[in-house]
Amino acid sequence: MTLQETGVAAETAAAQPAPLLSLDGVSKVFNGDLVALKGMSLDVFQGDFVSLLGPSGCGKSTALRLIAGLSHPTSGRINWAGGQDAGDLGVVFQEPTLMPWATVAQNVWLPWRLRGAKFAAMKPQIEEALALVGLEKFMDSYPRELSGGMKMRVSIARALVTNPRLILMDEPFAALDEITRHKLNNDLLALRAKIGCTIIFVTHSVFESVFLSSRIVVMAARPGRVIHEVAVDAPYPRGEDFRTSTDYAAHCRAASAALHDAIGD
Amino acid sequence: MAIAETAPTAAAAPIIDAEEARRARNRRRERLGRWLMPLIVLVVMIFLWDRICVWNNIPHYILPRPGLVAETLWVDRLILFKALLITLRTTLLALLVAVIGGVGLAVLFTQSRLFEMSFYPYAVILQVTPIVAIAPLIFIYIQSKLIGMLLCAWIVAFFPVLSNTTLGLNSADHNLRDLFSIYGATRWQKLRYLQLPSALPYFLGGLRIAGGLALIGAVVAEYVAGTGGVGSGLAFTILESSYRLNIPRVFAALILIAAMGVVIFTVLSLFSHLLLRKWHESALKREG
Structure with a gap:
């Protein structure tokens, strides 16, 4: 386990092909003087599971919004390998963010619908995405008929349905109870193993970030910035064995130390 | 075992x-x-x-007995039914125009902040000015009594639709708005697939209020138009009957107006329930 200083992305990049996404000295300033993010550099490679870990106000969500194109950097650049298209991204928010007036299938259809695709033509993809999250039998249900965990699965299915190059997840399991969260963490890794997607995952939880990620980017607040990167080199697939292993505990200790450094304890 | x-x-x-x-x-x-x-x-x-x-031996031209009112309802049914249809027509037409105008303006308000800033204060002014004060002027400037009555009823009825629909269109979940932006939705797609469905419960709430107000507007308009010698709806029937001291007929017409208001509210509530019953909190039954 190594605790690396920021800017280490360059080292990783040297050993790998060109990054899928790279942030190059990205800063975001609000109202002229509120520095939400300062000089963030990060390379995300195909198949990475990168967690952004840090206290509130450290710019995790700002970074995600910038990557999603919902906001533009004040300075610095965000580069996509081969340019960006609307279907390149899948997004999962902290809340399931489903349309309550639409059925599960219609919710999952949304990214395609906005690209002009008919429901009938997309039905196989919708079914497949729902099958991946184990909800193929709930296509005609309304969100209110589902539990919190099931709603989140629908949200994940919607993010997957266009087969995006990158999935952004902004504390998706934070509002769920511990048991559901535990289960969805396992399911997310199983899903990733099946479809090999690249994920940027925002979280407050050291344990969650260690269990899920291949790399943890630790951020500090005021101004929001990257201060450490922790590589979680345990192999996938990871299951209950990993959760109870000394390796997991060691990674948690390292991530925790980096987080304390970020908080300034 | x-x-x-x-x-x-x-x-x-x-x-x-x-x-x-x-x-x-x-x-x-x-x-x-x-x-x-x-x-x-x-x-x-x-x-x-x-x-x-x-x-108290109250004479029927002061306060008729319920039986006499019921008898008048039956005996004068042709006159009253004809009057009812006229008031109903004005009310429903005004409600229709209020829906079209209210929703149309609400959509324009949410699409253009400049448009909203320019016109919203005038919509409020129109709403807070008592219709009985404006109605006589309307009938001076507008020759067609039907259009005049429609305008009166519309002024009263359109604001709840406008106000509620504007609120609803602006109440779409901000994460869903972001999601639509990420997926490259056009302004039209955002309006059609996100803002309008989000606004539906608000609109339907406004519609139920507008239904009652359209009836009030129609009745006021008939009163004002009736004093000019034209009009044959229920309000005019009340006016004419009171001049003739035919108080049983006044009561009969009043009962019909109240019944019409109840029916309009019930139908609109049913309509609202049908549209929302599958997904909206207001239409869902809870256990316990």
Whole structure:
């Protein structure tokens, strides 16, 4: 386990092909003087599971919004390998963010619908995405008929349905109870193993970030910035064995130390 | 063995505790009470009304007995029904125009902040100015009585639709808005697939208020137009009958106006329930 200083992305990049996404000295300033993010550099490679870990106000969500194109950097650049298209991204928010007036299938259809695709033509993809999250039998249900965990699965299915190059997840399991969260963490890794997607995952939880990620980017607040990167080199697939292993505990200790450094304890 | 033998019987019998039984009783009582209680109140009120007339020897041109009002409803049914249709037509047309105008303006307001800033204050001014004060002027400037009446009813009815729909269009979940932006939705797609469905419960709430207000607007307009010598709706019937001291007919027309208001509200509530019953909190039944 190594605790690396920021800017280490360059080292990783040297050993790998060109990054899928790279942030190059990205800063975001609000109202002229509120520095939400300062000089963030990060390379995300195909198949990475990168967690952004840090206290509130450290710019995790700002970074995600910038990557999603919902906001533009004040300075610095965000580069996509081969340019960006609307279907390149899948997004999962902290809340399931489903349309309550639409059925599960219609919710999952949304990214395609906005690209002009008919429901009938997309039905196989919708079914497949729902099958991946184990909800193929709930296509005609309304969100209110589902539990919190099931709603989140629908949200994940919607993010997957266009087969995006990158999935952004902004504390998706934070509002769920511990048991559901535990289960969805396992399911997310199983899903990733099946479809090999690249994920940027925002979280407050050291344990969650260690269990899920291949790399943890630790951020500090005021101004929001990257201060450490922790590589979680345990192999996938990871299951209950990993959760109870000394390796997991060691990674948690390292991530925790980096987080304390970020908080300034 | 004993457990195995008794288990099926225990499973077959529903387990109802005291609290559950009380809740079920309350539910039954409430279902019955919802219809029965107003009916009992109505019967008592009619009885009291009748007795007051008899005990005080009140003449029918001051306060007719309920029986006489019922008789007038039947005897004058052709005149009253014709008048009812005219008032109903004005009300429904005004409601239709209020919906088109209210929703149309709300959409324009949410699409252009400049448009909203320019016109919203005037919509408020139009709403807060009493219609009885504007109506005479309307009938001076507009020759067609139908259009004049429609305009009066529209002024009263359109604001709840406009105000509620604007609120609803602006209340779409901000994460869903972000999601639509990420997926490259056009302005039209955001309006159609996100803002309009989000605004539906708000719009329907406004519509129920507007239904009653359209009737009030139509009645006021008929009063004003009627004083000019034109009009034959229920409000004009009330006016004309009161001049002739035909008070039973005044009551009969009043009852029809009130009944029309109740029917409009009920139909709009039903319409709202049908549209929202599958997904909106307001239309969902809860356990317990």
